[in-house]
Amino acid sequence: MMGQVEKVRKPTGVNNMSNIRLAETLAAWIILALSTAAAPSNNLDCLTCHAELADETLVMRHVAAEEAVTCTKCHGESVAHVTDGTGAVEPDLPFGRNEVEALCGECHGGHEDVEAVEAFRREWRGKRRGTGTVIGEDAVCTDCHGEHRSVESGDGSWTPLFNGMDLAGWRSEGKALWRVEKGLLVGGQGEGNAPGDLFTEGSFDDFELIVTFKVIWPANTGVWFRYQDAGTAYQADVLEYKNPVCWTGSLYCPGKMFLSKNENESLVKKDGWNIFRIRAVGNHITISLNGTQVSDVHDDSTDHGRIGFQVHPGAQFGDMQVRVREVLIRPLTP
Numbered sequence: 598m599m600g601q602v603e604k605v606r607k608p609t610g611v612n613n614m615s616n617i618r619l620a621e622t623l624a625a626w627i628i629l630a631l632s633t634a635a636a637p638s639n640n641l642d643c644l645t646c647h648a649e650l651a652d653e654t655l656v657m658r659h660v661a662a663e664e665a666v667t668c669t670k671c672h673g674e675s676v677a678h679v680t681d682g683t684g685a686v687e688p689d690l691p692f693g694r695n696e697v698e699a700l701c702g703e704c705h706g707g708h709e710d711v712e713a714v715e716a717f718r719r720e721w722r723g724k725r726r727g728t729g730t731v732i733g734e735d736a737v738c739t740d741c742h743g744e745h746r747s748v749e750s751g752d753g754s755w756t757p758l759f760n761g762m763d764l765a766g767w768r769s770e771g772k773a774l775w776r777v778e779k780g781l782l783v784g785g786q787g788e789g790n791a792p793g794d795l796f797t798e799g800s801f802d803d804f805e806l807i808v809t810f811k812v813i814w815p816a817n818t819g820v821w822f823r824y825q826d827a828g829t830a831y832q833a834d835v836l837e838y839k840n841p842v843c844w845t846g847s848l849y850c851p852g853k854m855f856l857s858k859n860e861n862e863s864l865v866k867k868d869g870w871n872i873f874r875i876r877a878v879g880n881h882i883t884i885s886l887n888g889t890q891v892s893d894v895h896d897d898s899t900d901h902g903r904i905g906f907q908v909h910p911g912a913q914f915g916d917m918q919v920r921v922r923e924v925l926i927r928p929l930t931p
């Protein structure tokens with residue numbers, strides 16, 4: 598069996614890739630099927646909840662290796678995560694985009710077939726693949742290999758507002774600093790704790806928005822939407838507030854303070870990736886944080902405007918960073 602995998606593993610060029618993939622997929626499945634008795638149970642444990650990853654190429658190639666590289670080999674045994682089951686407790690080793698190369702590099706060296714990779718890069722440069730990734734100069738391993746990453750970007754109804762490469766389509770206001778680093782949009786204060794915002798050039802009225810982000814605390818940031826000016830806007834807030842006590846996912850409205858408060862701190866992944874899902878349809882606004890709805894209000898303050906990120910003033914937030922991995926939007930009709 599391994600002989601067959603060896604044979605199809607030698608890529609000769611990009612044109613052969615789909616055949617190679619198909620053959621590999623079949624071979625991997627046969628190995629998987631034949632070795633079920635000896636299959637590492639820790640993969641099966643994970644697949645009870647992550648069933649959609651069962652036929653994902655990265656998972657299959659690795660589990661088919663002579664010494665299987667299982668979910669737990671990369672993500673850790675993750676007993677607390679498995680037991681909890683809601684996703685509120687992270688696995689032992691979740692990976693942000695900027696940690697991917699180091700992980701893969703533990704076992705893999707450089708590419709053997711450099712020309713095949715360059716041909717692939719030329720073919721896909723700047724284009725969006727079916728897996729939802731855009732191949733830029735700074736592509737990480739999982740952009741090209743597998744569909745094993747992040748939220749629902751594979752669904753064609755979503756449009757990315759951040760291309761993972763540069764700030765095209767965005768405009769900075771104020772003195773905060775915004776940059777793109779390893780595919781992430783990163784924001785922090787400017788000289789002398791200067792605050793600022795980064796806005797889309799376009800305006801949106803009724804929509805659903807997904808933002809995947811991670812924060813270096815202490816911080817006060819957030820996702821603006823329906824922003825017309827500093828007094829007419831909403832913000833899905835990212836903060837730890839004392840008075841009134843509330844956390845990330847609270848809905849802020851200039852002049853009205855919090856229209857709703859997330860009082861459940863445990864929903865926030867303080868050191869990990871968080872997912873906001875913001876819906877604005879007519880005067881009905883909802884926010885969910887990591888799958889749990891935290892805001893649900895009716896309000897008429899603003900019905901359209903830009904989407905953006907905020908960096909708050911204040912010396913206590915001098916080292917804050919907001920790192921954004923994905924910003925996906927789809928229009929909705931009221």
Ligand code: HEC
Binds near residue numbers: 645673683687688
């Ligand atoms: C009982 C259900 C359940 C089991 C079993 C389970 N998970 Fe999860 N896992 C979830 C939920 C729910 C989430 C959050 C939603 C999501 O990202 O799919 C999650 C998220 C994750 C994430 C993304 C975390 C992040 O912050 O990026 C990883 C990685 C992960 N699981 C790995 C594993 C591994 C490895 C195993 C097996 C050791 C496992 N899971 C078993 C339910 C489960």
Ligand code: HEC
Binds near residue numbers: 659667668693747
């Ligand atoms: C070879 C190492 C490796 C193996 C094996 C592996 N993962 Fe991952 N996993 C990663 C990396 C790296 C990321 C982050 C990729 C990115 O965001 O670009 C990730 C991301 C995830 C995520 C979050 C993104 C998503 O797809 O929802 C989940 C959930 C996850 N893994 C679950 C699993 C499960 C379950 C298994 C086993 C069936 C598994 N992983 C096997 C390395 C691995």
Ligand code: HEC
Binds near residue numbers: 661
């Ligand atoms: C614990 C070690 C380990 C880690 C970590 C690891 N791999 Fe692997 N990988 C392997 C092994 C072993 C194989 C099977 C090689 C073989 O059978 O010759 C493999 C196979 C592959 C293959 C198929 C190779 C081929 O010739 O078709 C790809 C692609 C791959 N890995 C990518 C990745 C990526 C991307 C990551 C990071 C997300 C990663 N690997 C992390 C050990 C690892």
Ligand code: HEC
Binds near residue numbers: 709710711740
């Ligand atoms: C720009 C896209 C791209 C990136 C980024 C990328 N690869 Fe690849 N990789 C390819 C292509 C194309 C091939 C050859 C065709 C195939 O096997 O799918 C390949 C082949 C491989 C192979 C098998 C054959 C070989 O040349 O060794 C492994 C293992 C692998 N990649 C691992 C990795 C790891 C680990 C990373 C991150 C450090 C990575 N790749 C980053 C596109 C990419």
